Amino acid sequence: xxxxxxxxxxxxxxxxxxxxxxxxxxxxxxxxxxxxxxxxxxxxxxxxxxxxxxxxxxxxxxxxxxxxxxxxxxxxxxxxxxxxxxxxxxxxxxxxxxxxxxxxxxxxxxxxxxxxxxxxxxxxxxxxxxxxxxxxxxxxxxxxxxxxxxxxxxxxxxxxxxxxxxxxxxxxxxxxxxxxxxxxxxxxxxxxxxxxxxxxxxxxxxxxxxxxxxxxxxxxxxxxxxxxxxxxxxxxxxxxxxxxxxxxxxxxxxxxxxxxxxxxxxxxxxxxxxxxxxxxxxxxxxxxxxxxxxxxxxxxxxxxxxxxxxxxxxxxxxxxxxxxxxxxxxxxxxxxxxxxxxxxxxxxxxxxxxxxxxxxxxxxxxxxxxxxxxxxxxxxxxxxxxxxxxxxxxxxxxxxxxxxxxxxxxxxxxxxxxxx
Numbered sequence: 047x048x049x050x051x052x053x054x055x056x057x058x059x060x061x062x063x064x065x066x067x068x069x070x071x072x073x074x075x076x077x078x079x080x081x082x083x084x085x086x087x088x089x090x091x092x093x094x095x096x097x098x099x100x101x102x103x104x105x106x107x108x109x110x111x112x113x114x115x116x117x118x119x120x121x122x123x124x125x126x127x128x129x130x131x132x133x134x135x136x137x138x139x140x141x142x143x144x145x146x147x148x149x150x151x152x153x154x155x156x157x158x159x160x161x162x163x164x165x166x167x168x169x170x171x172x173x174x175x176x177x178x179x180x181x182x183x184x185x186x187x188x189x190x191x192x193x194x195x196x197x198x199x200x201x202x203x204x205x206x207x208x209x210x211x212x213x214x215x216x217x218x219x220x221x222x223x224x225x226x227x228x229x230x231x232x233x234x235x236x237x238x239x240x241x242x243x244x245x246x247x248x249x250x251x252x253x254x255x256x257x258x259x260x261x262x263x264x265x266x267x268x269x270x271x272x273x274x275x276x277x278x279x280x281x282x283x284x285x286x287x288x289x290x291x292x293x294x295x296x297x298x299x300x301x302x303x304x305x306x307x308x309x310x311x312x313x314x315x316x317x318x319x320x321x322x323x324x325x326x327x328x329x330x331x332x333x334x335x336x337x338x339x340x341x342x343x344x345x346x347x348x349x350x351x352x353x354x355x356x357x358x359x360x361x362x363x364x365x366x367x368x369x370x371x372x373x374x375x376x377x378x379x380x381x382x383x384x385x386x387x388x389x390x391x392x393x394x395x396x397x398x399x400x401x402x403x404x405x406x407x408x409x410x411x412x413x414x415x416x417x418x419x420x421x422x423x424x425x426x427x428x429x430x431x432x433x434x435x436x437x438x439x440x441x442x443x444x445x446x447x448x449x450x451x452x453x454x455x456x457x458x459x460x461x462x463x464x465x466x
Contacts, residue, residue, distance in 0.1 A: 050137040050172035053099065054151040055342070057130060059112055059163030059333055064129040067160050072096035072133050074154055100132040111162035112333035118159060126162055126364050133164035142178035144344060145304055146401060147171075156334070163333030168342045173381055175347060179308070179387040182351040184317040186377075186412045189351060189389050192293045192317065193268045198411050198443060200268070201435050202230030204393070204418040209236050212243050217251035219422075224259040224267050227436070228421075228430035230414055233325045235298050239283070245273065246286050253290035270296040270319035270352075280310055287316060299345055300324035311349020319391070320350035330363060338372040342388075343380060352389045352414060358403045361395035370407035377410055389414055396436030397465035398419045398448065398458060405442045415439070425460055434461035 060067045076096035092343070105176060108126040111118070134153075140146040147169075156164055184192070193200055204231055205216055239245035249271055260266035273283035275296050287295055296319040297310060311318060328335045342353050355372040356364050373390035380386040389412060392404060396417035405411070417435060424431030437458040441451035452459040 050174060051134040052137060052140075052147065052151070053132055053134045053170040054170065055130065055132050055167040055169075057104075057128060057154075057163070057165040057167055057333065058161065059108065059126050059128045060160050061111070061118060061124050061126050061162065062160040063097075064127050064131070065101060067129045067158070068098045068101050068129070068133070070158060070160065071131070072098050072118050074158060075133070075150055076135060076139065077403050079329065080247070096133050096135045098131065101129055103127055103129045106307050112331070116159070116162040128163070130167075136175055136176040137172050142172075142174040144308065144348060147175075148304065148344070152291040152336070165333055165335060165337060166340050167337045169343055171343070171347070171380070173383070176381040176386070180311055180345055180349050181346045181380075181384060182318075182349060183311070183314070184351040185387055186387075186389050189268075189294075189317050189414075192266075193229050194265055199439055200229040200389075200414040201432065201439065202232065202268075202414055202416040203228060203421045203432075204232050204234050204416055205237065206418045206422055207233070208234035209240070210242070213247040213251040216243065216248055217255045218268070219428075220252050220267075221255045221400075222428050223432065224255060224263075227265075228267055230268045230270070230294075230416065231417060232270035232294075232296055232319060235272060235274075235296075235321050238272045238274050239279070245271070245283055249286050249290050249292065253292055257291055266293065268294045268317075270294040270317075272296045272298070272321075274298045274301050277306060277309055280306070281313060284295050284310075284314060284316070292316065294319055296321055297349075298323050300328075301415065304344065304348060305346045307345060307350070314349070317351040318349060319352040320345055320354065322354045325354075326362070338368070339375050340401050342375055343370065346376070346380065346386045346388050350388055352391050354393055355390045357392040357394045357396050358400045358407065359395065366403070366407070370404075373408050373413065377408075377412060391416060393417075398434050398461045399465040401435075401438040401442040402448065405439075411443060420461075420465070423464075425464060426455070426457060430457040431461065433457040 105128040106125055111126055140150055152166055152167055190196055256267050273280050274297050279280040294317045298321045353376050356369040358366045376388045376390040391414045393416040397420040421431035421435055422428050439456050441448055452462055
């Protein structure tokens with residue numbers, strides 16, 4: 047499509063004129079350099095250079111740089127202005143390439159000397175990207191179909207202890223969870239293919255339990271096996287999953303990288319449960335790195351079907367507002383003709399108590415709830431933990447307060463007491 051442009055929104059902090067720094071950003075990430083060169087003609091710049099589309103100063107009261115490593119000479123009493131800046135690039139300069147998109151919107155900008163804070167807030171991609179990449183193959187609808195769950199969240203858990211259990215011990219835990227009525231189980235991200243619990247043996251043992259349970263009950267629990275590794279390892283592990291009739295796989299995004307994720311999605315015949323471990327080093331400083339709103343679009347387009355978004359009342363540093371905004375973004379279409387919506391995964395110190403706030407903030411039942419200790423540490427046992435989480439969401443979807451619903455449901459009552 048001629049004239050298509052990529053847009054990226056930033057929060058910029060600088061002691062300099064924000065307009066001048068925004069132009070410097072546009073030059074650095076397109077045709078410019080720090081000195082004028084003969085080849086950069088006006089015709090070339092009008093054709094391929096990045097543009098500053100919008101700039102709005104939002105704060106002029108900051109008295110110290112957010113990033114202490116900034117190499118700038120300051121006068122006493124200097125002020126640091128923060129501005130929302132939107133840059134755009136013509137699609138013709140890089141084509142619909144996700145790896146090269148990262149180099150463009152999140153490359154050397156973070157290193158510019160007059161920049162004392164820079165955060166990528168959002169990106170908007172032209173339809174060429176939607177045509178070039180598969181996006182989620184299963185997404186919400188495909189996940190629900192494989193899990194056999196409609197109209198409510200998938201209730202899930204994580205195998206705990208995170209490491210230390212062998213294949214047979216893991217299968218025994220899975221057996222208890224299947225009998226308790228769980229919908230979804232995942233490996234911990236620390237568990238992949240170590241000598242203490244080899245991938246192939248773990249898959250064989252776990253899927254024997256899940257397949258046997260499915261034959262007896264008609265319900266096949268979805269298990270996300272962590273196949274994170276290099277490309278050859280992931281291909282082989284994926285084939286092992288198909289052999290044993292598994293219905294989901296898991297990959298750690300920051301470990302396999304963007305190119306690894308793209309290739310995994312090309313050959314995967316199963317939903318991809320995308321774990322974001324390591325997200326904090328990209329996001330935790332409020333004036334540096336990425337917003338999840340921008341970051342998750344890259345991985346959705348690359349082929350993720352489920353995306354971790356933290357949880358309301360989590361054990362980490364993220365606010366509830368941020369968590370819920372991330373989850374809503376996963377369910378927001380990316381293109382008019384290609385939605386690329388994915389299932390948000392709420393995980394981190396999850397308990398039944400968070401169900402009402404989660405549902406109210408998300409406005410949808412399209413989510414996966416994964417509670418480790420919140421299910422498996424229930425004082426009445428694992429089955430009671432699964433029941434309590436199911437009851438919490440039953441009450442929430444019916445609009446009944448948890449305390450009222452729990453009066454005749456002892457499993458939920460004990461879980462609420464434990465989480466108080």
